[in-house]
Amino acid sequence: MNPVNYLYLAALLFAIGATGVLIRRNAIVVFMCIELMLNACNLAFVAFSRLHGNLDGQIIAFFTMVVAAAEVVVGLAIIVSLFRSRHSASVDDASLMKL
Amino acid sequence: MENLIALLVAAPLLGAAVLLCGGRRLDRVGHWLGTLLAAASFVVGAVLFADMLGRGAEERTLSQHLFSWIPVEGFQADVAFQLDQLSMTFVLLITGVGTLIHIYSIGYMEHDERRRRFFGYLNLFLAAMLILVLADNYLLLYVGWEGVGLASYLLIGFWQHKPSAATAAKKAFLVNRVGDMGLSIAIMLMFTTFGTFAFGPVLEATGETSEGKLTAIGLMLLLAACGKSAQVPLQSWLGDAMEGPTPVSALIHAATMVTAGVYLIVRSGAIFNGAPDAQLVVTVVGAVTLLFGAIVGCAKDDIKKALAGSTMSQIGYMILAAGLGPIGYVFAIMHLVTHGFFKAGLFLGAGSVMHGMNDEVDMRKYGGLRKYMPVTFVTFGLGYLAIIGFPGLSGFFSKDKIIEAAFAKGGAEGWILGSVALLGAAITAFYMTRVMIMTFFGEERWRHRATASPDQPSAEPAAETHGEHDEPHPHESPRSMTIPMIVLAFGSVFAGGFFSIGDRFMHWLEPVTRHDHGHSPLSAATVTGATMVVLIIGVALAYVQYGRRPVPVTAPRGSLLTRAARRDLLQDDFNHVVLVRGGEHLTRSLVYVDHTLVDGVVNGTAASVGGLSGRLRKMQNGYARSYAVSMFGGVAVLIAATLLMRAV
């Protein structure tokens, strides 16, 4: 099997995650989908590092994880405060862009 | 001397200006002023005539250049007059008859509170007509041409409160406009052909251009003549024009204006000589019209309309003659002048009759008037004899000559035209006798008559003023009216003889119009004999028809031809159906098109833009997710683009 399949898998997961972001209303699930997309990227990075035979890809993936962690912390905090204020975690409720 | 020419025009023009702008304070003297100026113009004309006689045949032409009218690059129109024998003939006719009719109108229009304006219009007409005949180029002639059209419009519609009069006036102007269109196109053709439209250069240069061009110009001129002289197919306005006051009918629609067409053709002789086809068409138009008018004249019960028909037919003679070329020009003008006399006389007579008969115009309600209005009877009678061409009177000479000339054209055409002219003479005799008998002889049908039949609206408003519909009391008209009639009667008796003896008139006009005696297949005597025969036949028929048996007061149904003739041979109906109705439909549909189509396209665009923006607005629904979709889609598109780029 050609390890490039890992890339295909990553692409697939990424697409699924993106679709999820678009179709789900629950902010938490949306967030999960974002995580999924990040992971897909990580997989791709790892596969790349294997492709190139050096560790940079893995390091990027590592950084990605860290950033993801930070992002999750903040994001969830936002969700919590949002839930507190309007007793719902639906992103559609926040349709304030339309006046 | 030349400087007097302008005076000819200036006098009546001044009169028109003063009378029309003067306001009410001139009401009392207005008619005298108008008549005076007309007379002044006549005097000037007479002086110039005397002077002209004093000079040799060839240097009789005077010309006066007033000012340059429209000076534009390559286009020089001047206000300049030219007085030659032809113009002089007209000047005398116009101012002479004009003056007489001014005098006549003083009495005739006595009861009209707008008499001042009437005289103003009359003067305006004189001025325009003089410009027409004095102009030395076609553009200035066009000015007079339209000027007389205006004057005729104003005078036909003088009693504007009558819708019929207003309509008739409008009709006259419009039909004339169609003719004017021809004249203006002719002028344009001259300009593009000769680079000028002054009589002199154009008529000299006719040799240098193609016959086709000349034919085109000639036909356009003929169109103009048809409009102004009420020739088929543009004759329909003349009958209605009788709505105007009778003096107007006498002056404009019998003696002068309607003959302008003849003047135009004779004046443009050189062009027609170069275009035989055009000449042929002219003769045909003339022949057709002289029959047409005569037939119509036979059927009309309205005395003025009957006379109008006869005018049409007589002008048909003139046009026919003018179409014959140098053979006929002189006789055309001669007949024009004599016709000016007797037809004006007849109209004035008719006016006088109506004046005495509470403005009744229906001849069936006349009869036996000779003992009540003797002067009118005599003058009218002389006019009658003149027009039917009774030997020795004017009509005899002029018409006879035209018939001869028609035969002299030679060939089949000559025969056809000649016999048509003869036939016309017979019919003329018939309908004029009819008019004569119905009016002055027979039982007095105006007695014990109930009321004016509604289908014959009385032609003049006086009917409303003193229109008690009991028995009229026919009486002779006042002096101011009878004198002009007498003068004209003299003219209609002696003019013809005076002109023809020793071919005076021919020699007088020859320098301008040229003349050649064609080779007539028939001797003059034969023609005259034939004319006499048909004349007698016509008179006899009329006598049998109307003299022997009583004339019914209400018109009998009559034969198909009669009924058609009563309706101007259905020519009006044709116009109405085709032109009027069609035009109305056309305009209405165009208005609709303009509103829906031309305007609709624009409004439609606006509406669609508005709708589109509304639809676009809906896309901004404020949901983060839908924005995200578009973002994502955009990214996808970008990737696709890059891939394509790399693929390519």
Next chain:
Amino acid sequence: MSFPLLTATAVLPAVGAIATAAVPAARRTAAKWLALLVSLATLALAVTVLVRFDPDGARYQLTESRSWIAEFGVRYELGVDGIGVALIALTALLIPFIVLAGWHDADPLETKSSRWRPTQGFFALILAVEAMVIISFAATDVFLFYIFFEAMLIPMYFLIGGFGDRAHSGTDENASAQRSYAAVKFLLYNLVGGLIMLAAVIGLYVVAGNFSLQEITEARANGTLEMATSTERWLFLGFFFAFAVKAPLWPLHTWLPNAMGESTAPVAVLITAVVDKVGTFAMLRFCLGLFPEASKWATPVILVLALISIVYGALLAVGQRDIKRLVAYASISHFGFIILGIFAMTSQGQSGATLYMVNHGLSTAALMLVAGFLISRRGSRLIADYGGVQKVAPVLAGTFLIGGLATLSLPGLAPFVSEFLVLVGAFARYPVVGIIATIGIVLAALYTLVLYQRTMTGPVKPEVSAMPDLRARELLVVAPLIALLIGLGVYPKPLTDLVNPAVKHTMSDVQQKDPKPDVEAAK
């Protein structure tokens, strides 16, 4: 530099407009008098321009030139040729009559008392329009011209939308609705045209590098400025479209009947006799001057459109029920004649077109103003509501008739001269076109006489039986116009002398020679 006469002529009414607008509400009459005086003073200045202008001198005279927007080489350049002078004179001449005729049109209605001061605004706007029109007639800088060509729309918009004709059928509400519809339509049509022209103006700058009419024309003439054929044609179309909307040429005409029908008679005169002339004038000066080749290229289409305008406008005039709309459609027909004359590319045609601009201004002014007086008396624009006026108000009827005769271009009245010149000019190059155009003469007679017959003749209608005849003020408006119509009809030489040299220049711009008459051609 000598005294800037042209600037003064344009600035005076502008200042007058501001002053008039500043008159306090109570002093309505003072505002009227002020406006009248300013317009008369402008007329005096215009007459001095006329006197100072030497027809046989340089092509552009009384020139002024100041730098304005140096970055784009936009200059404040004024200068007049014969055509410009004639039209400036016409404008300055008509405005006093318009002011006088509209003396009472802007008086506040008794019913509603609004705090804004319509009267002052009305006259101020008229003066503003005059100023802008004069500038655009005098501008020899394309950009300068464009600005005022467009700016004109603003006061016109308010004049149409703000001061409607009081004589309207139906309620005030739908009347004001129609009025604003007309005003917006006017604005949109002309804006669209103007924007397209703006694109062309910029394009011209890109190609030519400056906006100066004279420089570009000379450069075109002596071949130093080459333009690609397609470029020239696009630019020409850009300019022509704007002018055709303004002029208005079929099928861009539909704004005119609404605008003229809904606005008061004086404003209608302002539209058709003054503002629209800028369009035809600009065709003559800019389209032919800047893009001679493209003009020749587009001529056939334009002639056809002009012919359609002539016949179509006349036919629709026949079909109208509304007096003012009838006059509007008649004007469309006449503009067709003007454009025909311009693009016939013969000196007769172009002189005729220029004379036509002036004469049409006078004749329409006479007819429309008298119609306005008539309408203000009866309070209705519908022809059917009149009849027999001639009996009760002979002077009014007489003047109306003369105006009508001028409209149908009767010989002896000024319009005949121009119309015949246009016809001859067109005929000389395109005989068929000339012949078709003559149909317009007959139709003109038709709609004029029908209008006169239906309104003035016949039995007197009860509604008009008490109609007063023309008052002194109204007579003061009409009489001079009629005098001018007759005067210029009998002796148009001064005008032609003024115009001919300018026309010669234009003809040389487009490198056209008059077709020789056959006889000389044969020799």
Next chain:
Amino acid sequence: MTELAAYTTSTGEAVQFWVLGTVAVIGALCTILMKKAVHSALCLAGTMIILAVFYLANGAYFLGIVQVVVYTGAIMMLFLFVVMLVGVTAADSLKETIKGQRWLAGLCGFGFAVLLFAGIGNASVNEFAGMGKANAGGNVEGLAESIFTKYVFAFEITGALLITATVGAMVLTHRERTERAKTQREMSEARVRSNHLPPLPAPGVYARHNAVDIAGLLPDGTPSELTVNKTLRERGQIRDVSNEALDDLRALEQRSADRLERSPKTEEASK
């Protein structure tokens, strides 16, 4: 182990890839399709673990472990925690509210996948260097070396980022105390004034349940809101027990009656 195949992999890895890959995809799909957030979270966790395995298989041992520890261990727990806060049982309807959104989303997702596939295929990467050389000195050491030398700056920044994130989370979730905290005395006074002198009743005391989310019944059989925890009340997650409780009661009495062979009639009779 040291020489991960260059351009192709061992059959074992292939099998593993296909099996686990399928599972991972299914997990991802479930993540986005499950009604309840909890289930999504669990599916996601599964997918992540599988990814960890893949990291290992790709020779990223350190990352594999970190994936398990950090993601599945920490982040997902964080998720579950929040889910608890929002409501475990809260199932959000998958009914689309925005018209056409779902189709568009699906289309975009599919198209995107296709594009990525196309891109990867287009790149035609077959030459895999393999991790052999890179991991020669041990994977962790290798990473550590480059992190602390080459990427040290980025590493420090990341630290700063983490700190900021923490502070930010605290700030966001922190609620400002608006009024002074009540003293014990005040509380007791308030309590006396309120009509609940005794402690609030425990949930489900009289019912057969003792779950926290079931309201206890009052003597007359009606449920009392007071017995349920405030958060659950706010979420509206009280299971209304009254009816079934009453049914149970009736059933019980029926059964006891059967056992004691006591019918209502006889009871009547006995009286």
